Amino acid sequence: MEQVFINPLKKEWKEILRRPAFDSSSLESIVSPILLDVKQNGDTAIKKYAAKFDGVVLNQLKVSEGEISDAVKLVSEDLKAAIAIAKNNITVFHDAQKEVAKQTETTTGVVCWRKSIAIQKVGLYIPGGTAPLFSTLLMLGIPSMIAGCSDIIVCTPADKNGKINPVVLYVSQLIGLKNIYKTGGAQAIAAMAYGTETVPQVYKIFGPGNQYVTCAKQLVNKEGIAIDMPAGPSEVAVYADETANPVFVAADLLSQAEHGADSQVVLVSSSQKIVEEVKVEINKQLTALSRKDIAVKALKNTRLIVMDTVDAAFDLLNEYAAEHLIIASDNAIVLAEKVTNAGSVFLGHYSPESVGDYASGTNHTLPTNGYAKAYSGVSLDSFFKKVTFQQLSKEGIKNIGNAVEIMASAEGLDAHKNAVTVRLATL
Incomplete structure (x- = not known):
């Protein structure tokens, strides 16, 4: 102590x-070549790192329906009952976070609103290693399903026998997730970020992990792949x-x-x-x-x-x-x-x-390393984009058009001004 x-x-x-913490520059020097290798060589690179880091030779990366069915039989009834309680509470809490789009008339004839639209393709990283975190799959899988994400993939490392933890597979089928892939570590983040022959590319990556996983998430984030948060x-x-x-x-x-x-x-x-x-x-x-x-x-x-x-x-x-x-x-x-x-x-x-x-x-996927000063934990909102809409009537463009013209002119943006002017000229 x-x-x-x-x-x-x-x-x-x-x-x-x-x-x-590790020195970030030394971490990047290890992780960056792995990302590049997966980007260039796809499944071949994934299998190479599975052998190198996990000690397993993988023939197939995707978990079969048979493997899922077999895994369900291996989970005790006590654990299934406990998971059912957790699933219910996580569902209730996240379901309550749904928002209804509300229209606001900011000026007469100017109506604005914001709508939550599910991110179509999301990747869920479930740590394996010393403690396969099936609870993380509940925490990420349930809100992604409630949000209505159309493509949800799961990456988690296999053991030395090429098997995924049976409880992880039980939770997958319980909440309706079918696309599970046997890959972990920085290479799994790369697979979801870039896509391989087998693993589909996603728009946003979720899930905790060790410092290599965190580093990989931050590096792919620089390339435009969204992540839930920095979490180590x-x-x-x-x-x-x-x-x-x-x-x-x-x-x-x-x-x-x-x-x-x-x-x-x-x-x-x-x-x-x-x-x-x-x-x-x-x-x-x-x-x-x-x-x-x-x-x-x-x-x-x-x-x-x-x-x-x-x-x-x-x-x-x-x-x-x-x-x-x-x-x-x-x-x-x-x-x-x-x-x-x-x-x-x-x-x-x-x-x-x-x-x-x-x-x-509540969700257990949370910001670490001081990032809680500016980041929130995963919630239902994490699986949505917030898209704003506006609609102006003839009265609306009359009411704010002149203000827009003056402001655009002050910024020297004549075409911006003209987009309003040509409309006002017809009224």
Whole structure:
């Protein structure tokens, strides 16, 4: 465990809150050649990287209907029932986000409105590796279906036997997704960005991943392929005051630490006593974890910070802009008003971050690495474009035409002015 920081000066916050990360230039030097290779060589490159990185020889990239049917039989009834609860809550929450187009008459005869139109082709990246995240498929697949995206493809890495995790395939068929491809990592992002002989090209790519996946998403974004957000290794920050339960707080920190060695957990408290009690609890609970080795590595990135005022604590937390923020306090609802930067917030003693990961209904695909200062997590809106419309009557062009002529003339754009002038001349 890292040292405890007591009331650090503001000028020290940036260094204290630094995320564990690779040098971006070295990342790009690894990822860029993979993107170019897939762009030029398609399926051949995908299969080459599957052998190199995943240790699997793939004959077919697309998952067959038979593989999906076989996978469904391997999922326990208990897990199917749990997934059903999550599916229902995620559906209810995202369905409620639908918007009806509303027409507004800005001036007599000038009617404007905005319409949500589904992005036709979307790609969903589902991490495999140490923990195949079937929950991410629920979080991305359900809103993409509600939005009405016409072409939805899923990319996820196969194991060494060329198999996709059966629960991922069960969730696919449960929500109606049929186009699943056996590819992961930066090469999967490339496949969706450029298209290959087998994997269709998409307009927008969704999904979390490691730093290579994040780098790949950001690089293809520069080429005009939309992405949900920059999202890298997962993180949680907890604010705990004197009313917090150290057992709960330690469990929350460990639930994040087990994600990956490059995850980060931050505890900010108004009480050094709570911090010390949490440290003891972490060491107790750590011994029972199946992913203990991963959690231990992640805990090296832990930050334990004591601030002497609530306002200072939340100033620091807003500067950090955590992917997940837990407010472990009897006063959580009031304290929540102090939050300006966070991906998703969990209030009180009975709202662990893991409920948002799975079944409360909110989306768990969230901005990390401080991007919560400007980015939102995935929502139904993420799968739409917002297109504006306007219609002017003869009265409408009369009412605003002269203003447009004057403004266009002031900018020296005569053709803009003339497009109005020729119309007004006929009235």
